[in-house]
Amino acid sequence: SQTIHQWPATLVQPVGSPLSLECTVEGTSNPNLYWYRQAAGRGLQLLFYSVGIGQISSEVPQNLSASRPQDRQFILSSKKLLLSDSGFYLCAWRLAGEDTGELFFGEGSRLTVL
Amino acid sequence: GQNIDQPTEMTATEGAIVQINCTYQTSGFNGLFWYQQHAGEAPTFLSYNVLDGLEEKGRFSSFLSRSKGYSYLLLKELQMKDSASYLCAVMDSNYQLIWGAGTKLIIKP
Numbered sequence: 001s002q003t004i005h006q007w008p009a010t011l012v013q014p015v016g017s018p019l020s021l022e023c024t025v026e027g028t029s030n031p032n033l034y035w036y037r038q039a040a041g042r043g044l045q046l047l048f049y050s051v052g053i054g055q056i057s058s059e060v061p062q063n064l065s066a067s068r069p070q071d072r073q074f075i076l077s078s079k080k081l082l083l084s085d086s087g088f089y090l091c092a093w094r095l096a097g098e099d100t101g102e103l104f105f106g107e108g109s110r111l112t113v114l
Numbered sequence: 115g116q117n118i119d120q121p122t123e124m125t126a127t128e129g130a131i132v133q134i135n136c137t138y139q140t141s142g143f144n145g146l147f148w149y150q151q152h153a154g155e156a157p158t159f160l161s162y163n164v165l166d167g168l169e170e171k172g173r174f175s176s177f178l179s180r181s182k183g184y185s186y187l188l189l190k191e192l193q194m195k196d197s198a199s200y201l202c203a204v205m206d207s208n209y210q211l212i213w214g215a216g217t218k219l220i221i222k223p
Contacts, residue, residue: 046210046211102147103157103159
């Protein structure tokens with residue numbers, strides 16, 4: 001069966017510090033991968049998605065970046081965090097080619113920038 | 115612009131029935147999803163509707179009217195564990211998901 005894990009679960013970082021959130025998927029090949037941010041009282045905001053190794057599409061211009069160094073690994077990074085980067089970050093995957101298929105989410109990472 | 119509207123919060127009694135509405139205005143339509151999200155956890159898939167009508171899955175049912183841009187999630191025989199946020203999301207013509215802010219459902223004994 002397929003599983004998705006992301007870490008760390010909770011992170012408290014000072015403004016201006018770097019960020020790295022990791023996500024891995026097991027039990028499937030060539031998944032479509034997604035990074036979302038969820039702010040209180042707002043819908044999920046798509047940040048990045050990837051359909052293959054090294055292929056990253058950015059939906060929102062910001063100081064965050066994403067990379068996919070391996071087929072089932074997706075990393076969200078920042079060189080310098082802003083206060084506005086605080087939020088709940090969710091990694092998700094979907095079977096390639098199933099555009100209307102179910103999204104499977106990781107456990108989430110709660111980021112607080114102070 | 116694209117918009118998904120759903121109530122912010124609803125309260126219901128254990129054992130009762132509750133209907134959570136979702137209205138949408140999007141650029142095209144390729145289906146509507148409902149997800150459940152317990153506090154501090156990841157969303158989990160509940161249902162997918164792409165044709166008009168009612169889809170029943172155990173205690174949960176989801177309805178869609180494409181002409182009205184409207185869907186609802188019906189929860190029967192409410193249990194305390196149903197206390198969660200329910201997220202409505204619509205897939206637009208570019209197969210991008212547009213998410214509502216979610217409805218927080220509070221179940222009282």
